[in-house]
């Protein structure tokens with residue numbers, strides 16, 4: 137993903153860990169603790185840079201792959217209005233991917249390299265996008281739950297210690313909140329419709345609820361990157377804290393729709409004010425991440441084909457840039 141020396145575009149990459157001194161590390165941590173933003177040209181520990189490259193590129197890949205399950209319904213959206221809204225939403229996701237690739241490039245990794253890592257299977261994207269969209273209600277459930285979970289994860293990232301990431305997240309979060317509302321709006325309509333429409337909404341909630349909870353990542357005890365990311369203020373809340381927030385906000389929204397959350401152990405704890413929830417099937421999460429979800433192969437095959445089909449656009453853009461550069465030089 138990232139090589140020392142120079143990156144693919146000839147920009148200097150970071151120094152190896154061995155050259156980092158205790159003073160440098162302490163000064164860096166002091167800046168982070170003082171809530172100063174770390175910028176692209178500032179010194180940073182190699183592990184901080186690597187963590188951000190991993191997280192930001194995974195985030196970008198998720199935005200790009202995430203267009204597929206919804207793109208599946210573009211031609212079958214039930215009205216012109218719904219189609220226009222869905223199209224705008226999916227285009228926003230493409231934009232999120234592009235901001236995030238650009239923000240990650242400030243860390244010295246090239247977009248070509250990040251894309252190559254996605255296509256080779258080396259880099260991951262969010263497990264949620266390996267589930268199929270079987271009905272129109274799934275588009276509602278994705279907006280409500282998947283974008284809803286993304287907002288919970290991403291609002292704290294607006295205060296991330298790395299400046300380019302934090303700034304990219306501000307606009308992304310505004311757009312995510314439109315996505316969440318468009319999804320919920322689809323479900324409000326279905327739940328106020330016929331018996332069959334309401335059943336379709338319930339079925340979508342049944343299938344998307346647990347995978348949405350898995351979006352927050354493994355439980356705190358099993359999350360290997362969490363503690364260091366918290367110390368570096370890349371992360372502000374633990375996975376379990378964010379998951380709990382999401383459940384607390386979302387269960388009343390399900391009740392408003394007249395839908396049942398598919399968790400027999402779900403219970404409101406009057407003392408803490410939080411919902412207690414049932415056990416998450418982490419084996420399913422691990423299996424999907426390992427490539428064995430219902431749609432992993434299809435998602436990657438489509439992305440590879442889109443990348444190959446787009447080769448002429450990249451060639452044309454490079455040829456144009458070379459021509460412009462030659463004209464400038466002349």
Ligand SMILES: [Fe+2]
Pocket residue numbers: 199228229232308312
């Ligand atoms: Fe997004």
Ligand SMILES: [Fe+2]
Pocket residue numbers: 229283286311312315
């Ligand atoms: Fe979104």
